[in-house]
Amino acid sequence: MKKNFKVALTMLLAMSTVLAACGKDDNNGNASPAASPSASPSASPSASASDPAAAEPFTVSLRHIQIGEPQKFRKAILDEVVKKTESEVPGLKFELDGVEDAVNRFTKLPAEMAAGNPPKIFDLFGGNADALKYAKAGRLLDLTPILDELGIKDKFLNVFGQFTLDGKIYGLPIGGSVEGVFYNTELFTQNGLNAPTTWDDLIKAADALKAKGITPFAMGSQAGWVPNMLVNTLIGRYANGFPNGIVTGEAKWNQPEVVAGYALYEDWVKKGYFTKGELGKTYDDMLNDFAAGKAGMMFDGSWRSSAFKEGAVAATLAGKVAFVALPALPNAAADQTSLNANYSNGYGFSSDLNDQELAAVKGFIKHLYSDEMQLRGLIDDGVLPSMKLSDESLAQVTDPIVKQVLDVMSKAGTTFVHxxxxxxxxxxxxxxxxxxxxxxGKAKAQEVGDALQKIQETENKK
Incomplete structure (x- = not known):
């Protein structure tokens, strides 16, 4: 994954020179065993309106996770793609089903996959636990011939690592992200604090903010994935070969370097660096506290950049937020420029499609994975493109936080996935x-590592 991401980043940045001037996966031809016999790659993305059978009304289910105010920009892009595809494919009507991300990924979609009745189009997470598992079970459509037919396979950056099985592509990442530190520049200036680009400056800022009654880091840990973002980055900086080696046994959850990441988080909890009562705070609460000036910093994904635009959920901080990588940790052995960055989230498609549904899928892919929509995702939603954008397109990026994200990525020596x-x-x-x-306070760092390693070994034996 590191190599894939580095190639992707190199290609993206190579096309970003205009920004600086402006101010700065056996493709052997065999049919996929996961694809439905009816899913012929020769079917046209759009059917002829003169064909009476093609014009018969039909519906296609579409599961998405773009719900709520923070996702309004991404939802607008999806709505536009739906509109374009429906106008192109006679008789087509999409049935949109908006489901919260964790509910879709961990509850609804696994149950639907087990029963063999997933939506025709659905939000899909890459990797062993999701996309590759469903591909092995024959539930996902092999997209390789479709991408070839549409002529867009080579337009993607090298982002298919978590969606590729035996050389076939089973999911399309909508975009990428990197995780780092957002900080309130106004609060920092008012308190005479340096930008948290070094470890000393970050700790000094945290202590100074706390002394002023301002929470150093906004945090909402009601959902465990939220604080896991920071822990994942801490471990990635302490432990070489993590997390890729945990399934093979080359890396262990209870090795000293991994435990060090948990120990640092534990230390910050004790020091009061996080929002008081963080276990009762949601992800949205975290953003709200940061937007209200109750916290000086927030560790989050680069997708959050869109929250600080005019008219967005945290518009009160428009022009007052900057993004930096987590600074180098002292006495840590891994690459200190390494970032938690990947292309894990995208769309998957059911292997059980008839000809009309296949035409709808092709139309959906054609319109969503286009230069126009990839650029809108970057500008409106802060989602890094999964496809190559032209210099002309990239030159339209003016958001300073997005530019900072690109700069942070350009300085990464390596990357690791969550x-x-x-x-x-x-x-x-x-x-x-x-x-x-x-x-x-019910477990110590070493106890956490030991508990995780025990269950990891059990799973690895299966």
């Missing part, structure tokens, strides 16, 4: 539970 893309589902669920126990 461990929920590598670890088996029971293991990942346990990471959330154990981290919440640590936050509540």
């Amino acid at each position: 461990f929920d893309a590598i670890a088996q589902k029971p293991v990942y669920s346990e990471t959330e539970l154990q981290l919440q126990k640590l936050i509540a």
